[in-house]
Amino acid sequence: MQFLLLAYLFYQVGLGSSVKRATLLGWAFGFGWSVGAMWWLFIFMTRFAHLPAILGVIGVVILGLYMGLFGAFATGVASWLRRRWSLPLGAFVLLVLPVTWGVSEWMRGWVFTGFPWAASGYAHDRSPLAGYAPLVGVYGIGVIVALCAGCLVKLTQRKRLLTLDLFAVLLLVGMSLRSVEWTHVTGAPLTVRLLQGAIPQDRKFDYAFLESILDQYRGMITAAPADLIATPETAIPVFAHMLPPGYLESLQRFASVNGSTLALGMPLLDGPTQYANSVVAVSPQPQPYRYDKAHLVPFGEFIPPGFRWFTDMLNIPLSDATRGKPLQAPFKVKDQWVLPNICYEDVFGEEIAYQLRTAPQPATMLLNVSNLSWYGQSSAVPQHLQISRMRTLETGRPMLRATNDGATAVIDHRGKVTHLLPFYTKGTLSATVRGTAGMTPYIRFGNALFLLLGALALAAAWFSGRKYRLKKANVGKMG
Template identity: 70%
Template sequence: MILRRRTQTATAPDPALRGTRPSPIGLALAAIAGAASLFSFEPFGWWPLQFLCLAYFFYQVGMGSSPRRALWLGWAFGFGWSIGGMHWLYIALNRFGGLAAPLSAAAIALLGLYMGLFAAFAAGASSWLRKRWSLPVPAFLLLVFPVLWGVSEWMRGWVFTGFPWAASGYAHNTAPLAGFAPILGVYGIGVLVALCASCLVMLTQRRRLPALGLAAGVLLAGWGLGHVEWTHPAGQPISVRLLQGDIRQDEKFASAYLNQILTRYRDMITAAPADLIAAPETAIPVFPQQLPPDYLAGFGDYAKRSGSFLMFGIPLADGPDAYANSVAGIGPQGQTYRYDKHHLVPFGEFIPAGFRWFTNLMNIPLGDFTRGQAVQAPFAVKDQLVLPNVCYEDVFGEEIARQLRDAPRPATLLLNVSNLAWYGESVAIPQHLQISRMRSLETGRPMLRATNNGATAIIDGRGNVQQVIPYYRQDVLTARVQGMAGSTPYIRFGNLAFLALGALMLLGAWLTGRSRRMPKKSDQTAG
């Protein structure tokens, strides 16, 4: 009798009690909770809301869901999260790509369904492990689910070349958890976000105070780590001029506007000297051989005359069918530099196998670029080493960390050149600025941003925006910037630290389940 009572007390809720598939209303509510996470990111910045969205999702999955039911809920939540965070892709497909509105909406919906599979994996796999390891609610919520949520976001960053936009950690680059960025990176912050959300779910259980104490401890630890100096100043500061040309996307690649574009950027580049003058991605939208004969030579003359180093986006060709989305550099002593974009955008910069029919439906120029090397040298600008990344390359923090880790001479400044005019007046610009801030936090390096229509900005090595030009207007940002040297733990180990944390948490969950499955000595005696 005593043995039976102990067994009933220790048994977790039976997952079968809640069926194998949630109701349509349950799926809709999960999708709405996922979509509401949009407001945790910039330009809204309501980062505590993300804890609530995840807590609702975790509660629905954690209170006795079967693995199949959990998978459906995860798929719905991930679908809503993806549509909310990436709906602006519709503008590129429809307004500028020329894809019909129904097809554009269908493409975004299909993308959301695909992206939802990662949250489905997190929920389904967590629920399966809970059942297999006989886990109590606290071990499931505080150890297993947060880890697999973080792993699902990490997988989303590399499966089929990856698309990690709107990873949960990005919402917290001005919050207490930002202090963990130089150690665990954005995916590690995602695990801690999920852990804090699970602590909220634990308020529905008996052990409330320990869960609240755990969440408070995590937030306080992040706040404390935010005061650690991981890198140090290197060399003398340099003066910079970052250009924002504000070229309309429907004019950028139109031959009727080419002379106007070339004139605008020539005049902006040569308007005043600076140690570094940077222009956006494809500021020069045609190949060098298509330019007037003296155009680039004029840049070289200006660099020599003014003592300025120039960096600007331009497509560069190595053959009839080999061209790269590049950043070219010119120095005052005749130095030349070239960086080729490594991480290309599917459908925009390369065509996945079997999808040429889809790209043929759109009017997007230069759709099949050549990929640059994974590790490329920075451009030496006086005392500083400037490493470019092009557009959404700065979404891949582990690749930037690898560049800094493996380069013979690690960069002291990062430079992002972008053209987000593809996405109109949407949340894409402030979201991309938020992503760049995370790269600065992870690496301890300032990030300079030279963009077509925003956000042209200077971010210091602690992720703080020092200056920013208002979006959607032609302007120039002028400042002095101090480069930084040294390695954060994230530079040294990349995502290994986050994965090691996850492995330890899963080991703790397994040991908890094992201890519950093993018969106690007193029970054996009673039997």
């Protein structure tokens, strides 16, 4: 279906549209794509931020209009290049449009801190195209998706057999790449317990329910030992000085007696107005460990300049956090190294690749702690699971996910979900997981490889246009 939708857009843009019309088509397409994928923000704004429904609709529409600008960039720039370089349809839909589509999604991942949710490559976490993830990442897969859509457009022209051959080759190469082992297992396996507390979001930050929340998580943590026990994001929803006396000490004793490492999601206070959304590792080792969330959610965790009035209206707890460092060390559990990321951070694959590439001791497995309860029982949960699968494909690392109500899961280094708790239920997921070592091309080069290949494709399009112009000029002289 995705191929057909993109093919229809490319077909409409390729009909000789003006640059203006092509830009508007891309904007409308990007708007519909974004609203269809992220409508669940309406649940957050109306149910938990307590905005009137009309303001929730307006908020989703404004976000969709903004996200649509990247679609407008893709089709508008492609159409401008087509006219500038006098490109034939083949070069336009097979070279230029796929590149501008991929670049627009890459830009969406960093402009104004980025919001790359629902990039087209995520739909292919289980398709033949998933084989390209360790090479070019999710944005590179987006280019290949757009190239497949361009092949469908070319089927309306001559040389259909060559176009079908290209389409088939793209799928077959992707399938073949799935068999390549870019990383290798290392160290002894860990026993892990991932907790899913299913705390209702409207109770999570209500002080009247704090005692029951803390008791619930203490009971779930101490129910059985494991090498690693992980809680969801802000499972402990208050700062350490607000906890009952002896609470953290009791967890430390459990960890020491049983040889367990506890990864606790909780906010940490660093000053009167400074706090971080963090993961704290409590283990038998005396060395303290903390990971602070580095890529914060606009309006939810940091306030863009000039928008404090809006975040005040939303009344979101912990909405002005301190940003963590881009490079943070993993923590050790026996002979494995675990690198946390918090909720929305694992949407940024290039940042995880950077940590794996740069750290003196690269992680052997990834841990995501999340709380998507803000978005109700919606498509946000399975979408986030897709995103985590893509990170495992890109990095060749297994991913552990501990969430409030889904998706709590274990994903192996090849992107397969091996263990999964039912969504929206309280439970504990127990598994045995072994880490991996080594670097995929994506870890080594990040998005640079996809951008380089895109530049080569644009160069090929320019030469194709030059050849096309010379051919037309020669025909004109002969006439």
